Amino acid sequence: MKKICVIFLVLVSFFFLSSACSDETSLLPKPSILQYPSEHKKVDGEEVNLYCTSWRFAAETNNLAPWSTIPAECADYVKDYVMGRGYATDLESLSEEASIFASSVEFSGDGKDIWVFDIDETLLSNLPYYIDHAFGLELFDHSEFDKWVERGVAPPIAPSLKLYQRVIALGYKIFLLTGRKETHRLVTVENLINAGFQNWDKLILRSPDEQHKMATLYKSEKRDEMVKEGYRIRGN
Numbered sequence: 001m002k003k004i005c006v007i008f009l010v011l012v013s014f015f016f017l018s019s020a021c022s023d024e025t026s027l028l029p030k031p032s033i034l035q036y037p038s039e040h041k042k043v044d045g046e047e048v049n050l051y052c053t054s055w056r057f058a059a060e061t062n063n064l065a066p067w068s069t070i071p072a073e074c075a076d077y078v079k080d081y082v083m084g085r086g087y088a089t090d091l092e093s094l095s096e097e098a099s100i101f102a103s104s105v106e107f108s109g110d111g112k113d114i115w116v117f118d119i120d121e122t123l124l125s126n127l128p129y130y131i132d133h134a135f136g137l138e139l140f141d142h143s144e145f146d147k148w149v150e151r152g153v154a155p156p157i158a159p160s161l162k163l164y165q166r167v168i169a170l171g172y173k174i175f176l177l178t179g180r181k182e183t184h185r186l187v188t189v190e191n192l193i194n195a196g197f198q199n200w201d202k203l204i205l206r207s208p209d210e211q212h213k214m215a216t217l218y219k220s221e222k223r224d225e226m227v228k229e230g231y232r233i234r235g236n
Contacts, residue, residue, distance in 0.1 A: 052077035070136040079135045082127060088159075095159035098235060099166050105234050107171060114201075114226065115167045115235040118219075119178040119188065123164065123197055124154035149180065152187040156195035164197055172234065174200040177222055179215050182207050 052074040058064045070078050081087050107113050117123055129148040130136060148154075168174060180188055182205045189203065210218055223233060 048073055049077065056081070068139055072137065075135060075137055082130075082135065091157060091159045095163040099163050102163075102167050102170055102172070102235055108232070111173065112231050113172055113234050114175050114231045115172040116175045116177050116223065116226070116233055117160075117164065119176060119180065119192070120154075121157075123157060123160050123176075124191060124195060125157050126154055128153070128155070146181075146184075149184055150187055152191040152194070154191055154195070156197065161196050167235065168199055173231075174202075175226065175231075176200050176203045177219055178203075178205055179218065180205050181211070 052071070055064075055071060055074060056078075059067070102115065105113065120126055126145075126148065129145065133141075133144070164174070176192075178188070185203070185205055188205070192198075192200075204222055206213075206218065213221075223236070226233060
């Protein structure tokens with residue numbers, strides 16, 4: 001039996017999730033697994049670390065009820081994590097596992113084996129934006145974020161760049177699937193190239209008619225289109 005897409009490169013930050021959960025029409029499905037109270041009793045020291053670690057895990061796995069900002073008591077925890085070695089180590093580990101899988105796939109030789117990458121918080125980091133916006137303590141502002149995107153200066157996520165280059169060297173076709181607007185195509189292309197990402201086969205952005213679709217629905221539809229066109233999605 002041929003291998004199919006069984007590994008997912010999920011390089012998600014609290015910040016990007018908060019942007020998805022800040023609207024009434026959430027871009028992510030609204031889970032009902034964990035419902036943290038809107039007001040928490042004061043905790044300190046080790047209890048803060050335990051609570052925030054639990055909250056982070058729930059957020060990363062999309063098992064939180066809809067939320068718009070990180071808990072106030074987790075501000076330092078989030079800052080220390082994303083600015084420290086922990087976040088970098090997590091990214092490196094995921095990239096390495098994905099690279100191992102990519103190397104194990106037997107190609108069919110018809111040019112239909114593809115690897116699908118998201119852009120924000122997968123290839124490009126928006127950390128500089130969130131450093132200026134309290135690491136997720138502020139409500140997400142779509143207009144302000146659009147201004148950041150239009151600057152075209154998002155840095156690469158180094159382990160993702162390494163994986164990207166490895167996947168190309170192995171012979172996969174590269175499809176970039178992003179929730180960014182079609183009007184941001186030029187600046188996105190320039191940002192990607194300046195960050196070291198080149199030689200992709202297709203860049204898919206949201207059309208005006210797709211702006212209000214949930215991210216999961218929009219991207220699922222695009223992946224379905226790829227499969228209908230005969231492509232085999234080996235990594236996503």
